[in-house]
Amino acid sequence: MNKIEVNRLTVQYRDGNGVFTALEDVSFGVEKGEFVSIIGSSGCGKSTLLGVLGGLRGADAGEVLIDGKKVSGPGPDRSMVFQHYSLFPWMTARNNVAFGIKQVKKNLPRGERLSRAAVFLAGVGLENFKNKYPGQLSGGMRQRVAIARSLAMDTEILLMDEPFGAVDARNRTILQELLLRLWEGAGDVVYPPGEGPRPRDRKTVVFVTHDIDEAILLADRIIMMSNNPGKIYREIAVPFERPRNRALLIQTPEYTKLRNELLALFFNDFGSAI
Ligand SMILES: Nc1ncnc2c1ncn2[C@@H]1O[C@H](COP(=O)(O)OP(=O)(O)OP(=O)(O)O)[C@@H](O)[C@H]1O
Ligand SMILES: [Mg+2]
Numbered sequence: 001m002n003k004i005e006v007n008r009l010t011v012q013y014r015d016g017n018g019v020f021t022a023l024e025d026v027s028f029g030v031e032k033g034e035f036v037s038i039i040g041s042s043g044c045g046k047s048t049l050l051g052v053l054g055g056l057r058g059a060d061a062g063e064v065l066i067d068g069k070k071v072s073g074p075g076p077d078r079s080m081v082f083q084h085y086s087l088f089p090w091m092t093a094r095n096n097v098a099f100g101i102k103q104v105k106k107n108l109p110r111g112e113r114l115s116r117a118a119v120f121l122a123g124v125g126l127e128n129f130k131n132k133y134p135g136q137l138s139g140g141m142r143q144r145v146a147i148a149r150s151l152a153m154d155t156e157i158l159l160m161d162e163p164f165g166a167v168d169a170r171n172r173t174i175l176q177e178l179l180l181r182l183w184e185g186a187g188d189v190v191y192p193p194g195e196g197p198r199p200r201d202r203k204t205v206v207f208v209t210h211d212i213d214e215a216i217l218l219a220d221r222i223i224m225m226s227n228n229p230g231k232i233y234r235e236i237a238v239p240f241e242r243p244r245n246r247a248l249l250i251q252t253p254e255y256t257k258l259r260n261e262l263l264a265l266f267f268n269d270f271g272s273a274i
Pocket of ligand 1 (some may be wrong): 013014015020022040041042043044045046047048049083
């Protein structure tokens with residue numbers, strides 16, 4: 001059984017101008033421990049899709065199942081990194097992360113929540129900013145706090161909507177590597193000793209990005225969407241072995257070949273829209 005099953009999902013928005021179909025008849029599955037990237041041009045419904053997976057938005061037709069059960073709202077099995085900042089402005093970075101932890105680990109004492117929050121903030125390079133409020137942080141730093149929160153929650157499923165979109169190129173590379181190592185089970189990069197995920201209990205990740213190189217580096221499989229209405233266009237396996245090393249991977253002819261194929265597909269479908 002797939003961890004996540006999306007069955008014939010259709011989502012529409014209604015406003016004064018009528019009905020707009022954002023997603024039409026979208027179906028796919030994600031296995032437990034699989035890392036799937038969703039790519040597609042702006043407006044094709046990626047955030048809408050993640051909203052439904054997160055239980056924040058309902059479906060007009062079809063359904064989403066997690067572990068075989070229909071999703072009807074958010075749950076402690078999922079954490080989400082939103083495309084736009086989603087921190088509480090009245091809480092420090094550390095309290096934002098600790099609050100996320102509290103949502104899923106209700107029995108963890110406050111002191112442990114706070115120390116866990118500090119460990120994860122250090123992991124995203126914000127050790128010295130933990131007592132700052134979101135308004136005192138740059139956009140990219142806020143996004144790193146949101147990523148730390150999601151990782152610290154240690155949920156079975158991670159839903160990430162362009163999590164590195166607002167982060168500068170250098171930090172983006174660092175965070176991609178961090179996520180990769182955490183997910184692949186390198187373990188104690190950020191997690192407290194002995195707590196990191198092992199390959200057998202990898203998290204299930206749905207990761208939205210515009211960036212083809214990012215998708216290839218991270219994903220087991222890439223789901224490419226087409227626009228208007230949003231549909232699944234192609235599914236492409238990324239067969240490269242893990243752990244992956246960016247520097248070595250990008251030098252291989254297989255990488256160049258896959259990248260060129262993806263670019264051709266992307267522009268074949270979206271060339272006229274860009
Ligand atoms: N609340 C809303 N009301 C009406 N239309 C909406 C609403 N939210 C999104 N849409 C429309 O639905 C479509 C899909 O939006 P969505 O945010 O899911 O796209 P996206 O693929 O995440 O785009 P981007 O890459 O720019 O983030 C867009 O055409 C958008 O205009
Ligand atoms: Mg979006």
